[in-house]
Amino acid sequence: DIQMTQSPSTLSASVGDRVTITCRASQSSGNWLAWYQQKPGKAPILLIYKASNLEMGIPPRFSGSGSGTEFTLTISSLQPDDFATYYCQHYNIYSESYTFGQGTKVEMK
Amino acid sequence: QVHLQESGPGLVRPSETLSLTCTVSGGSVSSNTHRWSWIRQPPGKGLEWIGYVSHSGSTKYDASLKSRVTMSVDTSKNQFSLRVTSVTATDTAVYYCARHYGSSLDFWGQGTLVTVSS
Numbered sequence: 001d002i003q004m005t006q007s008p009s010t011l012s013a014s015v016g017d018r019v020t021i022t023c024r025a026s027q028s029s030g031n032w033l034a035w036y037q038q039k040p041g042k043a044p045i046l047l048i049y050k051a052s053n054l055e056m057g058i059p060p061r062f063s064g065s066g067s068g069t070e071f072t073l074t075i076s077s078l079q080p081d082d083f084a085t086y087y088c089q090h091y092n093i094y095s096e097s098y099t100f101g102q103g104t105k106v107e108m109k
Numbered sequence: 110q111v112h113l114q115e116s117g118p119g120l121v122r123p124s125e126t127l128s129l130t131c132t133v134s135g136g137s138v139s140s141n142t143h144r145w146s147w148i149r150q151p152p153g154k155g156l157e158w159i160g161y162v163s164h165s166g167s168t169k170y171d172a173s174l175k176s177r178v179t180m181s182v183d184t185s186k187n188q189f190s191l192r193v194t195s196v197t198a199t200d201t202a203v204y205y206c207a208r209h210y211g212s213s214l215d216f217w218g219q220g221t222l223v224t225v226s227s
Contacts, residue, residue, distance in 0.1 A: 050212065100158065102155050
């Protein structure tokens with residue numbers, strides 16, 4: 001199975017900062033990559049699908065890029081509501097299975 | 110707007126069977142456009158995909174849980190279900206149901222905590 005490795009595991013940032021989170025796949029995985037935001041006690045929210053497509057209703061300060069083995073989630077200007085944990089999720093089209101990264105917690109510096 | 114709601118016991122004894130149901134409103138489990146998944150999250154840890162069920166009842170499970178998991182769909186009630194047999198403390202988690210949109214999960218239930226303890 002493809003393994004997904006997120007980095008960093010924790011990120012300290014300030015409001016207004018540009019934030020970048022990386023997700024690496026153990027083997028090439030096309031663009032079947034999604035990003036989610038999760039706040040404590042809440043269900044995850046889909047931000048980005050198919051690597052770079054912004055989900056409806058998500059602010060445009062969120063963007064995704066990459067393909068193959070390296071993917072990036074960028075928050076162009078961090079807002080107070082953005083302090084949360086972010087997960088990448090890969091879909092393996094061959095085994096039809098889903099794998100989540102281990103998560104990146106964005107905390108206040 | 111699609112809404113999903115998990116229901117089931119919050120406490121299960123070790124070696125017994127965990128059973129949860131997800132009720133869907135604002136959408137149909139009969140749709141051949143979507144699959145329906147279960148995901149869990151142990152306390153303080155990350156997300157773990159358990160498996161999915163389609164409108165026809167076809168399933169796909171994560172390899173690590175495959176021997177203990179069964180999922181089914183009830184189109185008459187617009188629900189889908191999860192059963193995990195022979196549970197241990199490591200099955201303690203918040204369990205989420207979610208709808209697939211292509212290769213991602215676009216609508217999630219609020220989650221339900223299941224604790225395995227005697």
